[in-house]
Amino acid sequence: MATNAGGNRVIRYGMTRQLVLGLEGVLADGTVVSSLNTIIKDNAGYDIKQLFIGTEGTLGVVTRASLRLFPEPPERLTLLTALPSYESLTSLLRFFRRRMGSQLSAFEAMWDSYFECALAIQKIERPFQKRHAFYALAEVEMLNPEVDRSSVEGTLADALSSGQISDAIVAHSLAEAKSLWRIRECAGELLGRLAPAAAHDISLPITQMDRYATTVEQRFQREMGGDRIFVFGHLGDGNLHLMTPLRKAEDAPALDKIVYESLPAGSSVSAEHGIGTLKKPWLGLTRSPPEMALMRSLKQHLDPRGILNRGRVI
């Protein structure tokens, strides 16, 4: 809650902020503020919980909470598609959304560099006969599994015959689904293997993601003598993750400069991981001086002695 965490199903259920109905928090002066609502709608005065959610413990400490839950769908369908271009990736997302609405519960994009490396690390056989430029791992919540499965298969057939996708795999068992998800979920292992390495978590307009990733890689190679970068992320949320091997840990600030300064207007230096201490120097890049001043003023007002998570965020 303090970091307003995201994850793979934000496209369906939203960030943590949307799932907190009420909470109890402690302010810097020791006051316990209890707003442990379980009701869905409450416009009685200011929405106090927003001071605690996503502020990384710098305005107060969350001690209890009530969360909104959703019923588990009867079945989930996992599928992996291979795509020839970035344009086909974004157009597939639009197509899936039109066909599946909010039954689409995940849409995770992987650039070829990430995908190949993940297969090697997880020791998974290449699921397609040849390599492709992009991959999308999608999950569909099925309320009526028989009907929905055939509808998804129809959607994939349409995408194949129009050339939007080059190939597709539909998981036919939980084991197959898990194996496909292992490709996407080896980010932690990848970062370990690449060490010394840097990880970035950025938000930017979906249409500009591929050009941006190419720009960062080119500058990294040209200006720092770097190698490839590994790109993947929550495409439906406009959120990319970059993982970059460094020649030495001390190169991190120079890479940060390339990653953050290459962001187009309207981006964010932190999509879901927060600011902490590492991104603190870059907060001002995507936040205007009046926003920074207002954040500082709130911090000063609610924690005048600076005792809450000192040195973080602001």
Next chain:
Amino acid sequence: MATNAGGNRVIRYGMTRQLVLGLEGVLADGTVVSSLNTIIKDNAGYDIKQLFIGTEGTLGVVTRASLRLFPEPPERLTLLTALPSYESLTSLLRFFRRRMGSQLSAFEAMWDSYFECALAIQKIERPFQKRHAFYALAEVEMLNPEVDRSSVEGTLADALSSGQISDAIVAHSLAEAKSLWRIRECAGELLGRLAPAAAHDISLPITQMDRYATTVEQRFQREMGGDRIFVFGHLGDGNLHLMTPLRKAEDAPALDKIVYESLPAGSSVSAEHGIGTLKKPWLGLTRSPPEMALMRSLKQHLDPRGILNRGRVI
């Protein structure tokens, strides 16, 4: 945005708070704070827009905004069900949610008293042969109209044969759908006809709504010599609206006392309409002293001279 408005499709799309991506606001000291994001995920520092959303203009004035939009579904299906009891109403909501997931875009409950009065005001012929205790008007977003329509009809047939509903009508044209919605949407006309009258907008646990409405009506009749009350609302959101004819306008405070003091624990005196001036005396009923103190402290900090929407909320 300043009132975090709700409406009939909150069950599908959330309150206004969930639909604002970014905004520009003006603080009491004249500072223009621009957070006109269009990205979906942004955890870079404090979420400044929360100070403006739902605070009724008392902490700042919203001057521009960027909103999240969703594609219009290919078709919407409207249906009206008649139910024998309150238990069947809540169980129908659960049943619809299980069968339709987030394709269920509205679920509006009407008590018989409201329903009959609405038919008379709108001059609509009674849609069922006899009167029933409760009615639910539902809307389903159809991505694949042919398949979805037959699936909804199957769901209704199951609900009928299990006795969960007593009768059902599915709109077969836009005109029929509009006519059904006119029953639900005559709240404004009803309030005018009942004048002098009072309207209330409360949130409470769904399981306790019927008992609560009965308690309020009984106390109103016993303690104030009142007549019937008219009950309807957004059942899926836990939000009821009450409309009550008064003998004279001066009776309003006595009725407020009954309406608000009868609320069970964990309720709210304002689900979606805000506090303004009318509910200001009741804010403390569903907000604890530390919450009230924190609201006052924020107001004092951000608007020390009290020039923003003076006298409202806090």
